[in-house]
Amino acid sequence: MAMFAMRRCAVEGCALAAADGAETCLRHSSEAARSAARLAEALAAGRRLADCAAPGIELAGVDLSGASITGCLLAGARISRVSFAGAHLQLVFFQDAVLRECDFRSATLQNVVLAGATIEDCRFEECELVQCNLLGAAIRRTSFDHSNLYASRFTSATLADVRMQDCNLTRAHFHNVDVSGIDFRSSNTAEARFDRSGP
């Protein structure tokens, strides 16, 4: 797979990278809406997206079910009511993104970075969420039921009203996390790591 090239947004003080073919991220671009529409159209048509940098993109109400998204930088994205059901995501960087009412049911996420993201009212049920980075994520009213969370890391995350029933938690990390708001019923919590020691 190809990987996106990293260039910084030209706006002083912006922490995001520049979007493909632009000097700024999409939050600071007058072309933001058009870029989002183009990207959504391309994904909807070909169901594949690779080697793409679109930080700060806003996507709402799009059907990306079954899509393949690899090697992409979508940091700081605002994504709401998007279906990723059955999609395959690999090496996608969503750090500091906001995901609301998104459907990831039966999706495969490998080496996906959701650190610092706000994740609310989302469904990750029956997912392969393997070796993903959710450090510092703020996760609310979200279900991971019946998912494989192997080697995924929730260190320093805030989880409230989160369900992880019947999950594989082998090598999953919950360091520095208040787990009292997580429903772990029928999950193998003994295989997860809850202490603060090194990996």
Next chain:
Amino acid sequence: MIFFQSLFSTLGFSNAYLIGPEGGGDAILVDPGEFDAVMLQAIEGNRLRVRWVLVTHAHQAHLKGIRGLRRVYDLEIWCNQPSVLDSPAHHVHEGDRLDLGSFPVEVLELPGHSLDSLCYRVGDWLFTGDTLYAGGIGRTRDGYGRGLLLEGIRRKLLTLPDSTLVFPGHGPPTTIGIERRFNPLLDQKL
């Protein structure tokens, strides 16, 4: 365009990374903990030839695949402690710059997890081995090693741009900015 693939080994639960030109050619392999059919398919299926191997430290989970790779490819191996490898290797040090095809590689020494621990920087990508993980740092034998490791991470890694992508020897990818904000072990006093 650059080809990049993360490869997981179930032997040591470790990551190897394959980097090469999109479309084929000479490739770099970081920390081949295992040489299996998946890795061979990733290499050959993308018309790559592994020419250079970068070893972050001489622990089996990160180099056991070298023996098999050498049967297939003519390798140049780079590490900080060639004497402990059973293959000929170049000795690299802090500040060395390697030109591996179209990939300039910067070498950073970060002892602590092991005496020979290195990180390799390729543009905005940083391969940290067992030095820095998403939300963690490498295990150390004692407080001295831990202090050495933390001091090295703060001085050499946390001074890199926040957007630097970190690809560790175990666990998911991360960035320097994420680790600065959320890694609880980096708050510890030396």
